[in-house]
Amino acid sequence: MPRRALMALGLAAVLPMSACTSEDEDNKGGKGGGRRAPGTLRILASSELSDMKPVLDAAREATGVTVEATWSGTLDAVEQVASGKADGAYEAIWLSSNDYLRLRPETAKKITSETPVMTSPVALGVRADVVRRLGWHPDQVTWARIHQAVADGKLTYGMTDPVRSNSGFSALISIASGLSGAQSALRDADVRKVTPKLKEFFAGQKLTSGSSGWLAQAYTRRGDVDALINYESVLLSLNRDHHTDLTVIRPQDGVVTADYPLTALASAPQDARDSVRALTEYLRSTEAQRTLTERTFRRPVVTSVRPAAPLSAAKRRELPFPGTRSVADGLLAAYENELRRPSRTVYVLDTSGSMEGDRLDRLKAALTQLAGADGAATGERFRDREEVTLMPFGSEVKAVRTHTVPEDDPGKALAAIRADAKALTADGETAIFSSLRAAYRHLAERASALGDDRFTSIVLMTDGENTAGDSADDFESFYRRLPGAQRTTPVFPILFGDSDRGELENIASLTGGRLFDATKGSLDQAFEEIRGYQ
Amino acid sequence: MGFREHAAAVRRIFGIVLAVLLIGGVIVAVVAGRDKDKGTATTTVRGVIGSEKAEFFADPDVVKALADKGVTVKTETSGSWAMENLPLKGYDFAFPSSESPAAELARKAGVNGTPLRPFYSPLVVVAHRNAAGVLADNGLATLTGKNTGTLKMAAYLKAAKEDRTWQQLKGSQKYSELNGVVSVTSTDPAQSNSGALYLAAASYVANGGRIVANDADVARTTPLLKKLISVQGAQQSSSDAPFRDFISGAANPLVLVYESQVASLLMQKQDVGDMVVLYPDVTVNSDHTLVPLTPEGRKLGELLSGDKKLRELAVRHGFRPQGAASEFIAATAPHTAYLNQRLTGVRQAPVPKAEVLRDLARRARS
Incomplete structure (x- = not known):
């Protein structure tokens, strides 16, 4: 499975005193097997979390904990935890969701202290002119209407590869749930029933990508794609940073939301697990929650902080993530070999x-x-x-x-x-x-x-x-x-x-x-x- | 030449090093002395706890109250039923959220003596006002205040058995977030206490108001329990996560949590929005039970049970101290709009034996 070159968050800035001894030099950016500097946490993390740098810099100031992140796709990270490769190479994981991890029962013994830090639903960002052309009221759009627009050739979109990226996977689950009319967690029968509609839906996918970052770039470059499916936070950041003028639509019949649980690995030494706790407490603080919602447009998990201005308060049903691996893997296999172009x-x-x-x-x-x-x-x-x-x-x-x-x-x-x-x-x-x-x-x-x-x-x-x-x-x-x-x-x-x-x-x-x-x-x-x- | 000059240099360097060490020593002595003035030296006590108690132990006032008694506590969180998977070596205590997993842990670790149960908290269901209103209009709940009420378990379980959807309930059409099967989100009953206690309460009702005790009872209740779990899809393994998801707006309309999680927010004077707290009319109390693995762990358990200040702080985090209801009732007086202080109209279901409960959880998830 793919592994992106690692990038050390905050290493360019001043390291804490304790990490400045020469024997720790060879650990900089070192992944797997290397020694860990005291006060440093090696975290296997979802790539979209690179936008958390300002929050993590502040966390280092406040707690003395330096985060060294290695970016990874969710499914790849789950594989590393399940196979034991993550033990000794990382002290914590920080993925968009632990839902897929939980479908592998053997991973239960490998993790402790899972704490959700913030949330962001997977949404559809549609160009404002396209919203007008379709005559949509953004608050009243369902997956069925989106499917109809695609099937009529009136809407094209980009989405990440569900096999490698959690935003794509969550989108696939949302769409399958929405179009199958499943009233509870998806089952194999729902997936089979909805296959023809899903095929029509994925005919409109004009861009695919292994990562959210490149998808956004490709979308901006192409200019002829109508919409993007990604986290609400990514879509709103695009609007801010690249003036994409996307209308963010959370379909009325439900969404799948990432809740970013910071999770310690049971194999990590005691002092590292203490550092995970210190970092978790900081990230749950009012200060950190305020910064993260304002800078990254994710939703806070504490009541003391209001979501940043562009985040809509309208309630949405949370679609359940499949409860068994056979449904989840079946959906992925169908996407790869049958549904996608x-x-x-x-x-x-x-x-x-x-x-x-x-x-x-x-x-x-x-x-x-x-x-x-x-x-x-x-x-x-x-x-x-x-x-x-x-x-x-x-x-x-x-x-x-x-x-x-x-x-x-x-x-x-x-x-x-x-x-x-x-x-x-x-x-x-x-x-x-x-x-x-x-x-x-x-x-x-x-x-x-x-x-x-x-x-x-x-x-x-x-x-x-x-x-x-x-x-x-x-x-x-x-x-x-x-x-x-x-x-x-x-x-x-x-x-x-x-x-x-x-x-x-x-x-x-x-x-x-x-x-x-x-x-x-x-x-x-x-x-x-x-x-x-x- | 060389050697003597070199020796002199070494002596000089040695002198400087010595001076540095001495100064350092003085600083250490001063710091240590200061520590002594504060009282006895503190012992560090390590433990694994249910996630709903993490904020209690992280509270600076709790840290201080414990330090005053000479104890520093370091915790990690885990689902109560998942604790026995963790290597318990190096821990002084385990602090699951009810008696069953505590008894298992105590047996596994060979701990004798009485269990320490400093505080408890009943299971409740949180909902947004729209959802609570629709439940009440359809006879599934009764609202006794703007933000509190009772969930009628028998009616709810009947709806679950019939796969009733929100769309089929009258008055739900106004709220687009209310669609899909009416179900309460719980944690994974195989790993986490609140999920297991949900099955305990539901199985008691489904078994005609009798505790599930034998194979026939298990067979009778399994189909419904299976339904309650399978509609949820993937479940979280600890009770903090679904509550956080609820607060951030990313959750099913009904989520099972501990009363303490809600009471704690209220007592911190946080705005809980349009949250409605529904007390199931048949519920189970979560008896937070501390399993001491070392004498230091036992000392902590005794402090939490007996120390007035720590009991007060437990109340501030929404827990009900064992023994006297008055402390909780006095502290939550301003929050009766949300809390059912005396648990009026709420019946306690007895919890099946650990092996039966495990069996129910395993079958419900299969």
């Missing part, structure tokens, strides 16, 4: 001479993992209905191998992809830009030949600089001349070996993609993380 992805793979040996082996291993056996967990292999093209290149594109993973028998196509990966050989120069151009042409041909509607993206993996074929400028002018629809295909470059960060960053920003760094983590982690964006 399928994807079409081109992997532009550097197999130039410099890839010879270890690097090529790692590339093969990463691809083999993605084309894993049919039984792989949801989100860990190419999806049913997905179209995957491998485009290895050296001085020029060496081959174009396209496979579609069929729903009824995915095993054969996956085996063919593994065979293609195994057959890759390294030789030649590095023609990055000519190969990217070929990838865009290939996508255009496929789309016009099949006339289908898919999430399209390009993954670029290279271990060096461009040495042959088109220049960066050639590619830029080619890209700018592409028809509008094709320009929405982003390139996700992977930094690997001796590749040029600047060159790859330019490609990502030109095409609206995002750079992934495999020089710190591993190549298969980068491939895996990109899945959330495809």
